[in-house]
Amino acid sequence: MAILDRPGYRAGMVLLVAALVLAPVWLGRFIFLLNTIGIFAIGACGLTLLTGLTGQISLGHAAFMALGAYGSAALARAGLPVPLAMVGATALTCAGGMVVGLPSLRIKGLYLAIATLAFQFLTEYALIHATGGVGALSVPPLGVGRWVVRTEVQFYYLLLCVWLLAGAALANLARSRVGLVWMAIRDRDYAAQVLGIPLLHYKALAFGLAAAYAGLAGSLWAHYQRLITTEQFTVGASIDYVAMVVIGGLTSIWGAHLGAAFVVALSQGLKIATPALTAVVPAFAKVVIPLREVLFGTVLIALLIWEPGGLAMLLRKLKRKVDLWPFAY
Amino acid sequence: MIEFAASGLLNGVAVGSIYALIALGFALLYKSTRILNLAHGELVLFGGYLAIALAQVLPFPLAVTVTLLAAAALGFAVERAIMRPLFGQPLLSVVIVTLALGYIVRGAMVGIWGGSTRNFPPVLPAGVVRVAGIPLQAVGVYSAATAAVLLGAFWLFFRYTLVGISMRAAANEQLTASTLGVSLRRVFAYAWAFAATAGAVGGILLGLWLGVNFALAHVGLKALAAVILGGLDSIPGAIVGGLAIGVVETVVGGYIDAHVIYGFKDITPFVVILLVLLVRPYGLFGTEHIERL
Numbered sequence: 001m002a003i004l005d006r007p008g009y010r011a012g013m014v015l016l017v018a019a020l021v022l023a024p025v026w027l028g029r030f031i032f033l034l035n036t037i038g039i040f041a042i043g044a045c046g047l048t049l050l051t052g053l054t055g056q057i058s059l060g061h062a063a064f065m066a067l068g069a070y071g072s073a074a075l076a077r078a079g080l081p082v083p084l085a086m087v088g089a090t091a092l093t094c095a096g097g098m099v100v101g102l103p104s105l106r107i108k109g110l111y112l113a114i115a116t117l118a119f120q121f122l123t124e125y126a127l128i129h130a131t132g133g134v135g136a137l138s139v140p141p142l143g144v145g146r147w148v149v150r151t152e153v154q155f156y157y158l159l160l161c162v163w164l165l166a167g168a169a170l171a172n173l174a175r176s177r178v179g180l181v182w183m184a185i186r187d188r189d190y191a192a193q194v195l196g197i198p199l200l201h202y203k204a205l206a207f208g209l210a211a212a213y214a215g216l217a218g219s220l221w222a223h224y225q226r227l228i229t230t231e232q233f234t235v236g237a238s239i240d241y242v243a244m245v246v247i248g249g250l251t252s253i254w255g256a257h258l259g260a261a262f263v264v265a266l267s268q269g270l271k272i273a274t275p276a277l278t279a280v281v282p283a284f285a286k287v288v289i290p291l292r293e294v295l296f297g298t299v300l301i302a303l304l305i306w307e308p309g310g311l312a313m314l315l316r317k318l319k320r321k322v323d324l325w326p327f328a329y
Numbered sequence: 330m331i332e333f334a335a336s337g338l339l340n341g342v343a344v345g346s347i348y349a350l351i352a353l354g355f356a357l358l359y360k361s362t363r364i365l366n367l368a369h370g371e372l373v374l375f376g377g378y379l380a381i382a383l384a385q386v387l388p389f390p391l392a393v394t395v396t397l398l399a400a401a402a403l404g405f406a407v408e409r410a411i412m413r414p415l416f417g418q419p420l421l422s423v424v425i426v427t428l429a430l431g432y433i434v435r436g437a438m439v440g441i442w443g444g445s446t447r448n449f450p451p452v453l454p455a456g457v458v459r460v461a462g463i464p465l466q467a468v469g470v471y472s473a474a475t476a477a478v479l480l481g482a483f484w485l486f487f488r489y490t491l492v493g494i495s496m497r498a499a500a501n502e503q504l505t506a507s508t509l510g511v512s513l514r515r516v517f518a519y520a521w522a523f524a525a526t527a528g529a530v531g532g533i534l535l536g537l538w539l540g541v542n543f544a545l546a547h548v549g550l551k552a553l554a555a556v557i558l559g560g561l562d563s564i565p566g567a568i569v570g571g572l573a574i575g576v577v578e579t580v581v582g583g584y585i586d587a588h589v590i591y592g593f594k595d596i597t598p599f600v601v602i603l604l605v606l607l608v609r610p611y612g613l614f615g616t617e618h619i620e621r622l
Contacts, residue, residue, distance in 0.1 A: 057421055107610050109420055110365050114557065115606050118599035121550075125596045239428055246425055286443075293436030300429035304422050305414045 009319075020160060024153045031152045037264045038156075038163040039220050044244040044256035045170045046213025051242075052250040053174060054206040055186030056104055057113040060120035061241040064211040066233035068093045068218025070127055073139040073228060082142050086219040090212050097211020098204045105200055108189070120235050127230050135230030142223040155224060162220065166213065171253045173209075182206055243300055249312025258311040266299075267292050336463045337580035343465065343473035345575020347534045349568040350476045351548060352555035353483065354527030356567035360500040361520040364412065364423055365561070368431030369528055370549020371438075376400055376529025377536035377545050378438045381447050389450065393533060397526050404525030408518045431546070439543055446542040472534040479530060480568060487564075492519055500562075547595075551578070554598035558605050560615020569613065574598060 024031050047061050071089035076082050100119055104112055128135045142149040142158065149155050173179050181202050184192040193199050222228050240263060248259025270292050277284045307313055351373060358366050366372075376396055383392035411426055458467045487493035498506040499516040507513050528549070532541070535548060555574045559566025574597075582594035611617045 051421065057424060103607060107606050110424070110561075111557075111606055111610050113424055114365075114553065114602060117550075118602045118606075121596055121599045122603070125592065129590060129592075239432075242425060242428070246421075250421070287440045290436040290440030293432045294440065297429040297432035297436065300432075301411055301426055304418070304426055304429075305411070308418065308422060 008322075017164075020164075024156060031156055033264065033268055035152060035156055035159055035224060036268065037261050038159045039217050039224065040241075040244065040264055041257045041260035042163055042166045042220065043214045043217030044241055044248070044260045045166055046210035046217075047241050047245045048248075048250070048253070048256040049170060049173070049182075049213065050206055050210035052245060052252075052255065053179060053186060054182040054203065055189075056101075056203065056206065057109070058116045058210070059113050059235070059238050059242065060100070060116035060123070061210075061214055062233045062235070062237035063120045063123035064093050064097060064214035065218035065221065065237070066123060066127060066230065067096055067211075068215030069139075069222035069228050069233065070130075070137065070218075071215070072219030073137050073222045076140045076223075077137075081144055082140060082223060083144060086216070086223070089219045090215045093215025093218070094208045094212035097214075098208040100211070101204050101207025102200075104203050104207065117235070117238075120238050124230055124234060127233075131230075136227065137229075138227050139222045139225070141226060149223075159220065159224075162216070166216070167253070167257060170213075170256070174253055178202070178205070240296075243296060246300060247303055247310055249310030252310070252312030252316075254312045254315065255310055258315070262311060263296075266295065270295075332463070333584070334580060336465070337583055338576055339463055339465055340469065341576030341579035342572055343469040343575070344538075344579065345572035346473045346476040346480070347531050347538075347571075348548070348551055348555050348575050349571025350479055350527055350534070351531035351552040352559070352567040352571040353480070353564060354524035354531075355552050355556045356559070356561065356564050357496070357500070357527075358520050358524040359556070360562040360564065361496055362412070362517050364427065366524060367424060367427045367553075368434060368549075369524065369552060370546035371431040371434040372400065372403075372525050372528030373532040373535070373548050373552075374438055374541075374543060374546045375403065375434055375525075376532030377541040378442050378532075380529070380533045381449055381536060381541050382442060384450055396529055396533065400525040400529035401522040404522035405518050407525070408521040412517065412521070413514070435543065435546060444543055446540045448540045449537050466538070468538050472538050476531075476534055483527075496520060496523075551598045554602045556612070557602050558612055560612030562616055563612065563614035566612055566614035574601065577601060 019026075020034075023034050027034060043061065043065055046064070047058065050056050050058055050061075068089045071092045072082075072085050075085035075088050080088065100116070103115060107115055131137055142155065149158065181192070181197055184195070184197060185199065185202060185206075189199055218233075221232070225232070244259035244263045245255055246259070247262050248257065249255030270288055274285060274288050303310060309316075351369070354372070355366065355369050358364060358369075379399055380392055380396040383395055386392075387395065407430060411430065412423075415422060415426055457464045458470050459465070487497055495506070495511045496516050496519060498509070499511050499513055503513060506516075531548065531552075532545060535545060539545075551574055552571065555570035556567050557570070558573055559568070559570030578594060578597045582597035585593040605612060
């Protein structure tokens with residue numbers, strides 16, 4: 001718990017966990033919001049690891065999520081118990097991520113971003129063809145034997161455990177030897193190599209783990225939605241992921257969670273507000289999706305210009321203010 | 330078979346010349362500002378949508394002129410409002426900013442004009458033209474001819490005008506150019522205006538041919554494949570790449586589409602991108618990047 005270095009923050013953390021545990025009480029029927037946020041936060045953790053810590057830009061994160069979702073669905077439909085299918089799909093995506101990451105030795109920066117973008121489109125195409133042109137697949141619910149998750153609240157508690165574990169794993173990974181190596185690669189990979197770091201090993205590891213996070217998120221998403229289509233994993237979703245980690249704060253371990261909460265709350269909030277607003281302004285229903293895109297773009301640009309550290313940096317600044325209060329220095 | 334290949338070749342060159350024009354905007358912007366504009370497809374979309382909306386109320390040539398001026402203004406505005414504050418920021422920020430810009434432009438276009446396909450009023454003669462016995466769509470031939478003329482005009486512009494020369498100078502060696510009195514800010518602004526205009530022209534030409542809907546934004550990705558193939562910072566490369574992508578897409582993609590698996594044509598550009606990146610990341614004519622500590 002050395003990350004939480006002050007009693008106040010420890011109390012805050014306890015409060016946060018308590019609020020999350022008691023969420024079904026105070027959120028009521030809106031608990032699906034937290035379910036969605038949790039799943040995307042797990043996926044975004046992977047992108048924080050890959051882009052924030054290791055400095056490899058990926059515009060194909062949703063493709064890994066799709067691999068996890070379709071893999072898990074296929075394994076579960078083949079008769080494997082669902083938890084095993086999820087583990088299998090995550091491992092599969094991890095291996096896939098390593099393979100996709102291999103070219104990152106030769107191509108980097110912009111070119112890598114473009115290559116992952118191409119990977120995203122090819123995966124979409126392959127999935128549509130593999131599922132017979134529609135891309136839709138029904139998925140069995142989460143559960144073991146006769147015990148099956150039926151309600152949103154049951155799913156929420158399962159998800160919460162996975163979410164906390166995934167977040168804690170990332171936080172600790174970032175502080176470990178491996179995390180430090182990744183940061184060295186991010187800052188200058190040639191220099192890191194000169195210092196004796198095997199680039200292939202660590203870049204492949206970063207891609208593999210990032211893909212595993214996305215795959216886990218994908219398989220959770222599949223068993224949560226019960227019906228998956230390729231439309232859920234388009235390049236737009238990939239860019240949403242990038243938006244999440246940037247809005248949340250790229251190099252912060254809290255970034256993925258804050259960003260996922262922000263992005264999901266914004267788009268779901270628009271969706272929830274649509275009926276009420278349509279009653280007043282009938283044209284609103286037609287522009288809600290374009291409006292979401294415009295809002296997203298504007299928030300992203302504003303943040304990148306004025307606060308490149310994202311929400312996590314804003315939070316840290318607030319923390320500093322509180323620490324130093326009532327003296328400014 | 331021969332006829333299929335020949336007609337594919339001609340059609341490919343026709344559509345490829347439009348891709349080349351769009352790719353030129355890409356390459357020039359990258360060459361002079363080191364920014365890869367992932368919103369380029371949305372600039373194409375912008376040109377198509379605006380021109381079609383204006384063509385409903387204005388005579389066609391006037392609508393095109395206004396659209397091009399609006400595109401140039403958009404380019405200037407983007408450079409001034411978004412890119413200048415981000416000067417010197419890490420690569421990722423710049424990439425994401427262009428993505429976000431694409432979101433905004435696409436959202437605004439679809440929000441204002443809706444997502445269904447619209448068509449220009451018939452300004453170009455319809456029907457079929459035969460070139461050496463091979464039937465081609467007349468609209469395609471005229472669009473391709475226009476694209477070729479514009480490519481020539483752009484070449485003259487860079488060769489002989491002061492702005493064009495200073496842009497080439499800055500693209501070649503930024504620091505030296507700026508010591509010799511080239512205003513880099515102005516060059517960056519012109520580069521953005523130029524990229525937006527080239528995109529808009531491409532949007533209008535493709536719109537005349539295929540109609541305008543939001544799928545037009547994907548053309549930006551085909552132009553991306555073209556510049557990757559030609560080399561990101563090479564202007565002749567963009568033209569060769571554009572023609573090559575047009576031909577590969579029509580001939581190879583069309584063949585696989587018809588005989589092997591359906592829908593392959595749409596992803597040909599990405600297969601090309603992956604192959605080029607794996608074999609020759611700097612493209613056919615791009616400068617090879619050598620890294621030193």
